[in-house]
Amino acid sequence: MPGKRWPATLAALVLTAGMAHAQDARLDDSRMFSTGEEAWNKVCSRCHSGHENSVGPNLLQGSYDEDIIRFFARHGSGPMPAFTAAMVDDTTLSQIAAYVIANHKEPAE
Amino acid sequence: MTTRELAHVPDGVSKEDFLAAIAKFEAVVGADNVLTDEDRLTPYFKTMMPVADEEYAMSAVLQPTSTEQVQDIVRICNEFRVPVWPTSTGRNFGYGTYAQGNAKGRRHQVVIDFRHMNRILEVDAELGTALLEPGVTYQQLVDYLEEHNIPLWVSCPAPSAIASPVGNTLDRGVGYTPYGEHFMMQCGMEVVLPDGEVLRTAMGGVEGSNSWQVFKWGFGPYLDGIFTQSNYGIVTKMGLWLMHKPPAYKPFYIRFNDDDDIAAIVDMMRPLRLAQIIPNAVVFAHALWEAPAIIPRSKYYDGKGAMPVERIEAMKAAEGIGAWNVYAALYGTPEQIEVNWKIVTDAVKALGKGEIFTAEDMGDKEPFAYRAALMRGGMSLQEFGLYRWRGGGGSMWFAPVTVAKGSETRKQTALATRILNKWGFDYCGEYIVGMRDMHHVIDLLFDKTDEEDTKNAHACMSELIETFRSEGYAVYRTNNAFMDQVADCYGPVQRRINQTLKRALDPNGIIAPGKSGIDI
Numbered sequence: 185m186p187g188k189r190w191p192a193t194l195a196a197l198v199l200t201a202g203m204a205h206a207q208d209a210r211l212d213d214s215r216m217f218s219t220g221e222e223a224w225n226k227v228c229s230r231c232h233s234g235h236e237n238s239v240g241p242n243l244l245q246g247s248y249d250e251d252i253i254r255f256f257a258r259h260g261s262g263p264m265p266a267f268t269a270a271m272v273d274d275t276t277l278s279q280i281a282a283y284v285i286a287n288h289k290e291p292a293e
Numbered sequence: 294m295t296t297r298e299l300a301h302v303p304d305g306v307s308k309e310d311f312l313a314a315i316a317k318f319e320a321v322v323g324a325d326n327v328l329t330d331e332d333r334l335t336p337y338f339k340t341m342m343p344v345a346d347e348e349y350a351m352s353a354v355l356q357p358t359s360t361e362q363v364q365d366i367v368r369i370c371n372e373f374r375v376p377v378w379p380t381s382t383g384r385n386f387g388y389g390t391y392a393q394g395n396a397k398g399r400r401h402q403v404v405i406d407f408r409h410m411n412r413i414l415e416v417d418a419e420l421g422t423a424l425l426e427p428g429v430t431y432q433q434l435v436d437y438l439e440e441h442n443i444p445l446w447v448s449c450p451a452p453s454a455i456a457s458p459v460g461n462t463l464d465r466g467v468g469y470t471p472y473g474e475h476f477m478m479q480c481g482m483e484v485v486l487p488d489g490e491v492l493r494t495a496m497g498g499v500e501g502s503n504s505w506q507v508f509k510w511g512f513g514p515y516l517d518g519i520f521t522q523s524n525y526g527i528v529t530k531m532g533l534w535l536m537h538k539p540p541a542y543k544p545f546y547i548r549f550n551d552d553d554d555i556a557a558i559v560d561m562m563r564p565l566r567l568a569q570i571i572p573n574a575v576v577f578a579h580a581l582w583e584a585p586a587i588i589p590r591s592k593y594y595d596g597k598g599a600m601p602v603e604r605i606e607a608m609k610a611a612e613g614i615g616a617w618n619v620y621a622a623l624y625g626t627p628e629q630i631e632v633n634w635k636i637v638t639d640a641v642k643a644l645g646k647g648e649i650f651t652a653e654d655m656g657d658k659e660p661f662a663y664r665a666a667l668m669r670g671g672m673s674l675q676e677f678g679l680y681r682w683r684g685g686g687g688s689m690w691f692a693p694v695t696v697a698k699g700s701e702t703r704k705q706t707a708l709a710t711r712i713l714n715k716w717g718f719d720y721c722g723e724y725i726v727g728m729r730d731m732h733h734v735i736d737l738l739f740d741k742t743d744e745e746d747t748k749n750a751h752a753c754m755s756e757l758i759e760t761f762r763s764e765g766y767a768v769y770r771t772n773n774a775f776m777d778q779v780a781d782c783y784g785p786v787q788r789r790i791n792q793t794l795k796r797a798l799d800p801n802g803i804i805a806p807g808k809s810g811i812d813i
Contacts, residue, residue: 207437239678260336260339263688
């Protein structure tokens with residue numbers, strides 16, 4: 185009910201009122217992406233999941249091993265930007281490759 | 294002395310001196326955070342500009358983790374006269390990514406990559422403020438707010454998840470929420486000056502002050518502006534204002550079918566925007582901006598040159614895309630929205646053209662879904678489709694400023710379309726409404742793998758800048774290859790005062806020589 189939404193928001197504000205949040209550690213101290221799936225979803229999937237409006241090839245339907253994924257991630261290709269190690273580290277790239285291989289699907293006939 | 298192999302040495306610096314500087318950089322940030330070998334530098338080289346990327350190759354990348362390290366870096370740069378070009382996350386694709394200068398005397402600078410300085414230092418949920426380091430990305434900030442259940446919204450540019458709020462604000466970028474004019478929502482900076490001293494602007498200079506992130510002006514001259522789009526210092530912290538999540542939110546879309554409708558749209562929307570009935574950065578997206586987000590160009594045209602008008606018309610009809618596509622939103626209580634919705638729908642009705650659609654009408658259909666998300670600060674990579682439109686990975690933003698008057702938009706659109714089509718490129722443009730101004734943002738898309746296309750893109754950009762200049766227009770932002778040309782549009786007096794400031798603050802010219810056409 186629309187009329188009851190102010191109190192909910194106000195309650196949230198009251199709960200957080202006066203609270204100053206701070207993050208002590210750099211995000212990459214504890215790794216930027218906790219899993220390959222998370223990195224895939226946040227960095228790769230928009231362009232590489234095979235939607236009609238995808239920008240790049242569907243990585244889940246090709247024969248992409250870790251070396252190929254690493255090469256294109258580091259060099260970029262055409263519209264694909266290159267990703268530095270500071271942006272997506274080597275361990276994450278390995279995890280992304282493992283995710284892609286584990287979720288491989290044959291193209292529909 | 295370090296024994297590193299060097300791919301490049303900065304112009305004007307001897308190899309011996311550069312190696313000595315590298316050794317000192319290593320002592321400050323650690324050897325692993327000094328990148329000089331080709332393998333680790335390769336991801337930094339790629340640009341979308343119509344240039345050979347190797348002409349913009351950096352000599353090294355440094356990855357500091359603290360303001361103190363940045364101070365030490367600057368002191369070393371002064372000692373050895375090594376030029377240093379700071380970047381936040383380098384994800385500014387249409388504006389040059391990590392590229393620095395390419396003119397003789399400015400090549401092969403050392404790049405600072407701030408990706409490791411990515412702490413969210415403070416978020417005040419009550420005041421709606423944040424203090425960030427430059428390596429924080431929009432995605433990290435949004436994730437942080439969600440994880441801590443803080444009801445604040447971020448304003449982000451379109452493909453933004455991996456871009457930096459600090460970097461975007463320093464380049465005076467825009468977003469789509471009521472906080473869409475990002476520099477207007479900036480408050481307080483920490484800047485490492487070229488002599489290594491640390492400046493905290495405005496209230497940040499007052500010992501013990503707790504108002505650094507709430508009062509922009511402080512006392513005396515307002516300084517924050519001179520550190521945007523400039524090379525007078527290196528920003529290591531920035532305060533931003535974040536919007537409190539409203540109780541209700543109503544995004545909507547208005548479709549207009551004729552190209553000439555743009556003038557009437559602007560004149561209808563201006564009073565609504567100025568009166569804050571519609572408080573956000575409204576977008577008027579042309580059909581050729583709208584389409585790339587959802588379909589490949591080849592679906593309607595696969596030939597050479599600009600897409601013919603009849604193919605554009607066929608695409609619009611088949612895909613349900615308007616000539617102009619307006620995205621805006623209402624924010625506030627449900628009662629406020631109800632009143633404002635009537636004002637908006639009455640204005641459209643009075644205009645006698647334009648079909649209006651709500652979220653209930655559109656569901657999760659693209660591009661409405663990503664536009665609706667953007668206007669509340671939702672991350673999206675949907676507009677990456679622009680980079681597929683032409684293929685080949687070339688992209689430059691040509692973004693002239695215009696006044697929010699219908700006659701002006703008609704003139705600019707026609708002028709840009711004529712020049713782009715002459716060189717064989719599509720008019721992929723949109724207007725983003727400020728208050729009294731609009732950013733006319735055009736993506737000059739070209740095939741960088743094609744030599745002729747690349748050459749034409751360079752010539753086209755240059756002609757756009759010059760022709761618009763002759764009509765009294767100039768862009769608000771540009772990529773590294775056109776900074777001198779754009780700086781010229783703003784006249785010799787501005788160039789001289791910028792140089793005077795540069796000489797005073799950075800007499801050795803070590804910070805980003807050439808940035809925005811400024812050098813000693």
